[in-house]
Amino acid sequence: MKQVVTFGEIMMRLSPPLNYRLSQASSLEITYGGGDANVAAALAYLGVPAAHAGCFPDNAVGRAAAQQFQHHGVDMRHCVFQGQRLGLYFLEVGASLRASRIVYDRYDSAFANLQPEWFNWDEIFSNAQLFHWTGITPAISATAAQATQEAIAAARRLGLTVSADVNYRRNLWQYGQRAQDVMPDLVAGCDLVVCTEGDAEDLFGIKAEAGAENSFVSMSQQLIRRFPQIQQVIATRRETQSASHERIKGIAFSGGQYHETEFFDINPVVDRIGGGDSFISGFIYGQLTYPTLQEALTFATAASALKHTIHGDINLVTAAEVEHIVAGNTSGRLL
Ligand code: KDG
Numbered sequence: 001m002k003q004v005v006t007f008g009e010i011m012m013r014l015s016p017p018l019n020y021r022l023s024q025a026s027s028l029e030i031t032y033g034g035g036d037a038n039v040a041a042a043l044a045y046l047g048v049p050a051a052h053a054g055c056f057p058d059n060a061v062g063r064a065a066a067q068q069f070q071h072h073g074v075d076m077r078h079c080v081f082q083g084q085r086l087g088l089y090f091l092e093v094g095a096s097l098r099a100s101r102i103v104y105d106r107y108d109s110a111f112a113n114l115q116p117e118w119f120n121w122d123e124i125f126s127n128a129q130l131f132h133w134t135g136i137t138p139a140i141s142a143t144a145a146q147a148t149q150e151a152i153a154a155a156r157r158l159g160l161t162v163s164a165d166v167n168y169r170r171n172l173w174q175y176g177q178r179a180q181d182v183m184p185d186l187v188a189g190c191d192l193v194v195c196t197e198g199d200a201e202d203l204f205g206i207k208a209e210a211g212a213e214n215s216f217v218s219m220s221q222q223l224i225r226r227f228p229q230i231q232q233v234i235a236t237r238r239e240t241q242s243a244s245h246e247r248i249k250g251i252a253f254s255g256g257q258y259h260e261t262e263f264f265d266i267n268p269v270v271d272r273i274g275g276g277d278s279f280i281s282g283f284i285y286g287q288l289t290y291p292t293l294q295e296a297l298t299f300a301t302a303a304s305a306l307k308h309t310i311h312g313d314i315n316l317v318t319a320a321e322v323e324h325i326v327a328g329n330t331s332g333r334l335l
Contacts, residue, residue, distance in 0.1 A: 002129035003049040003075065004284060007119075007151055008036030008137040009111035009144075010054055010065050011087040013273075013313060019095040022103075028090075032068045033313025035134040035167060038274045042281035042303070042315040044073030046322075048288060051075035053124055053151075055114040057083045062110060072314065078124045083110025091273070096243050104172075112140050112175075116147040121154030130284060131155035134165040134277075135199075138182050139172035145182050152189040163192040165280050168199040179203055184227075192232045194280050195223060220253035231255075234297065236279055236304060244268040246308065250279065250301035254293055261298045264305035265330070271311050278307035278315035282322065289319075302326045 013033050016025030040050035052074050056062030058081040065086055070076045087106030094100040106112070125131065131151060138145035155162050164187060173179045183203050187193060197219045200206040206222045208215035220233040232254040239247040245267040252259040282303030286296025302325040307315040 001049055003051045003127055004040065004043050004130045004132060005051045005053065005124060005128045006036040006040040006132045007053045007148065008034050008134060009087055009106065009109065009140055010034035010037045010056070010069065011089050011106060012065060013089050013091055015091040015093060019093055022090060022092050031312040032065050033274060035136045035165065035277055036132065037069055037074065038277035038314050039132050039281045040074045041069055041072040042278055043285060045316055046281065046285045046319050048285055049075070051078060051124070051128070053078040053119055055080045055082060055111045055118070057081070057086050057110040061086050080114065080118045082118070083113050085109055087111060094243060112144065114143055114147060116143055116150055119147055119151070121151050122158070125154060125158050125160055128160055130161040130163060132163045132280065132284070135167040135183060136169060136172060138186060139169060139179065141175050142177055145177065148186055152186060156189050161192065162190045163280065163284065164190045165194040165276060166199045166203065167276065168203050188227045188229060190230055192234070193230055194234055194276065196235050214258060216251055217253055217258050234283055236276070236301065239263070248301060248305055250297040252293060252297050259294055259297055261301045264301055266305050266308040269308045272308050274313040274315060275304050275307050279304035281315065285319065298326055
């Protein structure tokens, strides 16, 4: 099977133990994550060959971060080691009434300083079938945005499928270009997008039609009309029951049809970071494995639900574990 390739920043995540506040912590737990690379790692666990292209500082910290993903089965040989610092993020896990909090410390990271010419996309995609990126990557710097554009153009030229998680994070767009100016050209090159009604409105000015029975369908129809390359739009619907109890379902619009799954109940939630990455990786796996979109969507939603039970950013689950949930085994009994 050919590879799925992702491109983006990998950061070190630093969290106080348990539900400690940063101001109390005397130690911080290290894990690693990045919206795009999480997809590659989850796919590798599902048995799909995956590669990640990124940029790390040329020091022991950068190598440790890359090795973690290599250890998860991701082909990291297209990564570049240049620059001074690895992006960090601090996660203070909330509890009950207190929300979790994230503090980014990624300014001027090695990834932000990458040069587009360091990535030879023809070579990187030489054994690939799909390129996946997220809206985080072009938010990091002008050069990261340009490299994303070049990757999409090469992927299209070479006949790869292109998928994106639009994932608009307004607080990340600080280098001078507006997401509203950059993202349309990138999304225009995609076949599959994860996009919510909120992101479609904020980025593309697309509003669900007044009185539309289903706002997701209305948004998706307009998105596809505006960007005709897009074949499928997917998203999750989340219902928060309490700080540690959520329900999610998957929704999709494809071939003029709306699809949805049942709700999957997650109680308690262990770690919700990377839930979206698990959804798209599950959907990519599902499309490569099952004959129908409904089956792929159900697998993706179950995979995302399972991620909420795993500590860290990455969905370290096998296809058999996801299928076990899809088959209705949600009580946590042994496989
Ligand atoms: O989707 C999860 C990612 O967002 C997380 O692993 C790291 O915050 C992150 C980022 O910006 O990539």
